[in-house]
Amino acid sequence: MLSTKILLKRCAMAAIVVASTAFAAGGDASGPAPSFTLTTLAGQASGLSAYKGQVVMVNFWATWCGPCQQEMPLLDQMYKKYKPAGFTLIGVNVDKEAPPVKQLLERKPVSFPVLLDPANQVSKAYHVDEMPSSVIIDRKGQIRYIHRGYKPGDENDYQDRIRQLIRE
Amino acid sequence: MMQKHFFTRAAVIAALLLVRSTSADVLPDNRADVFYSKYSGGGMDITGYSATARAKITENFAVEANYFIDKVSGASIDVLSQASVIKDERKQKSGTIEYLRDKTTYTASYTSSVERDYISNTAAISLSQDMFGDLTTVTLGFANTQNKVGENNGTANDPNVAWLGHALTRAYSGGVSQIITKNFIAGVNLQVITDAGYLANPYRSIRYLVPVDVNPKGYALGNQVYPDTHTSTAVQVQGKYYLPYRAAVTALYRYYTDTWGVVGNTYELDYTHPIRNRWIFEGRVRYYKQSAATFYSDLFPFADSQNFTARDQNLAALDNTTIGAKVTYAFLPDGWRFFKRGTVTLDVSRIRFNYLDFRNIKDYGLPQYSPGSEPLYNFNANVFQAFVSMYF
Amino acid sequence: MRCAKLLLSGTVLGALLLSSGCSIQPWVKPYERDRLADPIMAWDRDAISNAYLDHIRESREGSRGATGGAGGGCGCN
Numbered sequence: 001m002l003s004t005k006i007l008l009k010r011c012a013m014a015a016i017v018v019a020s021t022a023f024a025a026g027g028d029a030s031g032p033a034p035s036f037t038l039t040t041l042a043g044q045a046s047g048l049s050a051y052k053g054q055v056v057m058v059n060f061w062a063t064w065c066g067p068c069q070q071e072m073p074l075l076d077q078m079y080k081k082y083k084p085a086g087f088t089l090i091g092v093n094v095d096k097e098a099p100p101v102k103q104l105l106e107r108k109p110v111s112f113p114v115l116l117d118p119a120n121q122v123s124k125a126y127h128v129d130e131m132p133s134s135v136i137i138d139r140k141g142q143i144r145y146i147h148r149g150y151k152p153g154d155e156n157d158y159q160d161r162i163r164q165l166i167r168e
Numbered sequence: 169m170m171q172k173h174f175f176t177r178a179a180v181i182a183a184l185l186l187v188r189s190t191s192a193d194v195l196p197d198n199r200a201d202v203f204y205s206k207y208s209g210g211g212m213d214i215t216g217y218s219a220t221a222r223a224k225i226t227e228n229f230a231v232e233a234n235y236f237i238d239k240v241s242g243a244s245i246d247v248l249s250q251a252s253v254i255k256d257e258r259k260q261k262s263g264t265i266e267y268l269r270d271k272t273t274y275t276a277s278y279t280s281s282v283e284r285d286y287i288s289n290t291a292a293i294s295l296s297q298d299m300f301g302d303l304t305t306v307t308l309g310f311a312n313t314q315n316k317v318g319e320n321n322g323t324a325n326d327p328n329v330a331w332l333g334h335a336l337t338r339a340y341s342g343g344v345s346q347i348i349t350k351n352f353i354a355g356v357n358l359q360v361i362t363d364a365g366y367l368a369n370p371y372r373s374i375r376y377l378v379p380v381d382v383n384p385k386g387y388a389l390g391n392q393v394y395p396d397t398h399t400s401t402a403v404q405v406q407g408k409y410y411l412p413y414r415a416a417v418t419a420l421y422r423y424y425t426d427t428w429g430v431v432g433n434t435y436e437l438d439y440t441h442p443i444r445n446r447w448i449f450e451g452r453v454r455y456y457k458q459s460a461a462t463f464y465s466d467l468f469p470f471a472d473s474q475n476f477t478a479r480d481q482n483l484a485a486l487d488n489t490t491i492g493a494k495v496t497y498a499f500l501p502d503g504w505r506f507f508k509r510g511t512v513t514l515d516v517s518r519i520r521f522n523y524l525d526f527r528n529i530k531d532y533g534l535p536q537y538s539p540g541s542e543p544l545y546n547f548n549a550n551v552f553q554a555f556v557s558m559y560f
Numbered sequence: 561m562r563c564a565k566l567l568l569s570g571t572v573l574g575a576l577l578l579s580s581g582c583s584i585q586p587w588v589k590p591y592e593r594d595r596l597a598d599p600i601m602a603w604d605r606d607a608i609s610n611a612y613l614d615h616i617r618e619s620r621e622g623s624r625g626a627t628g629g630a631g632g633g634c635g636c637n
Contacts, residue, residue, distance in 0.1 A: 064597040094591035123591045131590040131636045149637035301586025305631030345631025350592045353632045359625035402626035410595040424623035432623035440600045
């Protein structure tokens with residue numbers, strides 16, 4: 001039988017943890033990255049497991065999200081730069097329909113893999129609470145960092161984290 | 169037991185170290201518009217030209233500038249006491265700055281409106297805050313306007329303006345916008361406006377009964393006498409719903425009441441229908457009804473019958489119905505060079521004004537109609553707008 | 561004594577929630593805002609045109625105020 005005091009303490013701690021993590025914009029996170037399998041625009045199946053052992057950044061984006069469009073070319077540059085060092089970037093698109101995604105990527109292509117999550121299962125599993133969101137996962141498959149939103153200059157932040165994890 | 173405490177403590181420490189930096193919403197896209205408008209109705213023709221541009225200086229800071237010029241010609245129904253044709257020009261300039269920090273947008277603006285016989289300057293500030301997972305937006309605003317009111321005692325081409333007084337207007341506003349479902353957003357606005365000073369329209373007159381041997385018309389004209397204060401409260405509720413085949417329907421209701429006894433009800437319904445990335449069609453229907461101000465009368469029994477007297481048609485009991493249609497065509501749907509998008513828009517409205525206690529004394533009178541039995545006034549107005557918008 | 565403890569825990573929890581900016585989990589997730597982000601769902605798609613219509617109405621009616629709207633959109637960033 002837990003005393004009210006201990007119950008209160010645990011409730012309070014749980015509240016702080018839940019509240020703070022729910023609204024932190026960019027911070028260290030922890031836990032194993034939920035695995036997923038989605039399809040590319042071409043219809044091929046792919047997922048996190050295909051990149052085991054690499055540093056992975058999962059970027060959640062949408063065609064209707066302005067800041068997402070802004071960071072895409074920079075993410076592309078970053079992908080090309082660090083790919084040889086064992087880094088990969090997976091763009092998880094959350095649009096409900098594929099045609100706008102296809103049109104956008106035809107006009108502004110990217111070289112990193114883009115997977116479609118129209119049912120939002122992966123977004124839910126990763127507790128996406130801001131658009132765009134970038135989740136950085138280390139070589140062991142653990143989530144190390146979540147970045148919410150995008151502002152010019154954030155790509156420096158991404159690069160710092162990626163370099164740190166590549167070195168591990 | 170030890171392990172549990174360790175994890176709990178670690179979690180708490182980690183949680184406390186997390187910077188609760190609230191990421192921010194975004195400032196709207198850069199945009200430039202060139203605008204033309206034409207209003208014709210009730211004997212008046214008003215042509216307007218405007219240019220607006222807004223740009224982000226940094227991701228958090230944007231500026232907007234607007235220039236508007238209105239050219240009025242014609243004579244409205246109640247301008248009886250002077251040269252019948254009005255020709256005037258109004259020039260309005262405004263500048264706005266917007267600053268976005270975390271989930272708050274701060275706005276400050278200054279607007280200056282100048283015409284021969286009326287000068288108005290407004291300074292406004294507002295604050296907009298996103299909360300509850302960006303589902304709720306709370307807005308607060310304050311605006312202060314200084315007005316200088318005059319009367320042109322000359323003619324359109326040879327003016328002679330006498331300045332009659334000043335008026336000070338303060339507007340306090342608050343609003344809450346709430347996302348209800350992924351298809352539905354609703355909002356409520358409240359605005360309280362107070363004015364003090366010279367509040368009447370100097371070109372409008374009252375009329376009161378006089379014997380026919382004093383004036384063959386059976387009435388004489390007199391000056392309006394307005395209270396020197398006025399406070400109004402308006403509440404608007406609105407909702408927008410996304411229809412599954414990609415269209416939007418908007419409904420709004422506004423209730424207005426003021427210390428002059430005017431009660432106004434506005435009902436509006438809009439339907440927006442896009443076609444892919446190129447076209448947006450919009451239709452609107454609006455119905456407005458108001459009760460007259462307590463000191464308003466179309467015909468007073470004799471001179472100085474009340475402390476306050478007005479015969480300004482804006483204060484009469486009236487209703488109006490508007491039907492409008494708007495078409496937007498994207499001639500550059502995906503941009504060109506540094507332009508992200510270019511559109512051209514045409515908007516037409518037809519408004520039917522019906523006065524319930526304001527009579528047409530310009531076209532009707534004795535001997536056919538005795539004062540107070542002239543037909544009630546009504547007229548149709550057409551409003552046309554055309555503008556080109558470039559997003560960059 | 562029990563009532564007091566419950567009241568205390570309730571107050572502390574409430575204060576924590578408020579201090580953390582009220583962690584009511586949004587029922588419309590950020591990745592579900594595609595429709596709200598559609599330009600047709602904006603309150604004021606063409607602010608200058610709406611301002612002009614408001615100006616016309618205010619010049620001919622006895623009412624003024626409370627027009628316009630804010631919020632909605634993609635809620636990005």
